[in-house]
Amino acid sequence: MPGVTDKQQFRAIYEEHHAAVCAYFARRVARDDVEDLAAETFAVAWRKLPRRVAEPLPWLYAVAGKVLANHRRKLARRGEFALDPSTGDPAERFGDDRGLAAAFAQLGENDREALCLVAWEGLSIADAARAAGVSTATFHVRLSRARARLARLLETRTNLETSWTL
């Protein structure tokens, strides 16, 4: 559409991507905090997003990542770092896949985030790299290693469960 104002362009970005940004936080924090963190992300994005950006979602995820890090630091300062699994980090719950949840919990934060950006946010390697704030090559290596570590952990866990059954 010709001649939209900056605020209207931002409104369009907001309306198109609000649900995706909320889902990003819902996967990583308690539900009560989701909409506040999404609002904070868009408030920051309003000031920081480049005026011309062909695909804003990876940028929004990059901003969301920083908002998330601040949120976690605040929780840690308040002594809430160890979240109650019943209300806490959904990434630790993984629905019914307890094996995956256990393996995932043993991964480092960078590994988990690389896997989630691709598998859950559905980003391409290039977009996920943008969201993670690293080069595509670096992200490719990070994702490959994360995937390999997770596969090894899942395999180890499967072997343990098999021998226990036997």
Add this chain to the structure above:
Amino acid sequence: MDPVMERVRAADPVSVEEFAGRADFDALDLTPRRRFRRRWLSLPAVGAVVAALIVAPTGAPAASEVLQRAVQAMAVPSDSILYAKSHASDNSTDYGERQVWVYGGKQMRWLEADSEEVFAEGKGTTRRLKGKVETVPDMRMVPNEIFRAGALLEAAESAKGVELSEDGDAYVLRWREQSGPPHWPKIEMTMWLDKDTYAPLKFTDHSWGKDVEGKAFDRTYTETILDFKTLPATPENLKQLEMTPGR
């Protein structure tokens, strides 16, 4: 996707659809940028800082004065129709001539050789393109960049410096818009203004740097104003805001 990644994907605890329809743009607090700016402008020393940043030729009015007068000249009065005819192009494309009518925030019409858009408050936007007409009730048209007096002010406030120069019978205002961190694209706006009326004569939007794919780009959008006037909102003039019948 390989089985490991597929297993992670299948364990996604959230669906984006859960949050569909919850967007509420008007509830967003987008004020920090403005609060910051007001606080900054309220500092007594800022006048000196701004004066140091503004480069004005000897004997010419200050850039800030030209800027204010330009804003006034481009403001869309709520009870009149602003009309402009312009020619737009960028590095590779000639967009041809366009005519725009703006009647406050109530009505607007945008006419090009092969397309036309009409907005009316409460009715949405009707678009004709290649003979096909469609109406989008929720879509709101707004004036293009040349009419954006508010945007001009914002740009001047947020820019690190506004340069004023002269080009024959025109004042030339040039400023940089911040697009993000230093490595992000640079954006330079330049506006030529009639020295007598402060009406816009030409506008360029030059941006360069690397796009999101990392490819270098250098683009200049140019809009040359061919006619620029304010019309009284008489019934006859208001007919000009209606879509051309039978095209």
